Amino acid sequence: MAYPGKEAVLGQVYALLVECRDCGNTHRFDIKELKQVGGSSSTKISDVSGRLYCSDCSSEGMAGKRVSVTAIFISERDRLKAEAYLINSREAHAREQRAKRVSPRSGRT
Ligand SMILES: [Zn+2]
Numbered sequence: 551m552a553y554p555g556k557e558a559v560l561g562q563v564y565a566l567l568v569e570c571r572d573c574g575n576t577h578r579f580d581i582k583e584l585k586q587v588g589g590s591s592s593t594k595i596s597d598v599s600g601r602l603y604c605s606d607c608s609s610e611g612m613a614g615k616r617v618s619v620t621a622i623f624i625s626e627r628d629r630l631k632a633e634a635y636l637i638n639s640r641e642a643h644a645r646e647q648r649a650k651r652v653s654p655r656s657g658r659t
Pocket residue numbers: 570571572573574575604605606607608614
């Protein structure tokens with residue numbers, strides 16, 4: 551993404567989503583868990599992806615290696631946070647408007 555020509559590394563991601571093509575489950579590996587499987591901030595996502603597997607399938611005795619990995623980049627998380635903030639403030643604004651509409655009438659009675 552933001553680093554053209556360079557492969558993304560774990561230092562840029564917040565978590566990896568591992569979607570299992572066998573059972574359809576999605577597992578989220580936070581950066582802490584990724585470091586537990588031997589990743590560091592400078593490890594390429596493609597390198598650590600090969601070490602990830604579906605824990606549901608592996609507990610059933612299968613390899614659980616038919617997975618597709620999606621990275622959640624830190625910047626995307628910030629964007630989501632910003633969007634969540636916008637939604638929250640919009641809701642707060644609507645609530646304020648409703649309160650204004652109600653109060654003059656209730657004041658008259
Ligand atoms: Zn699975």
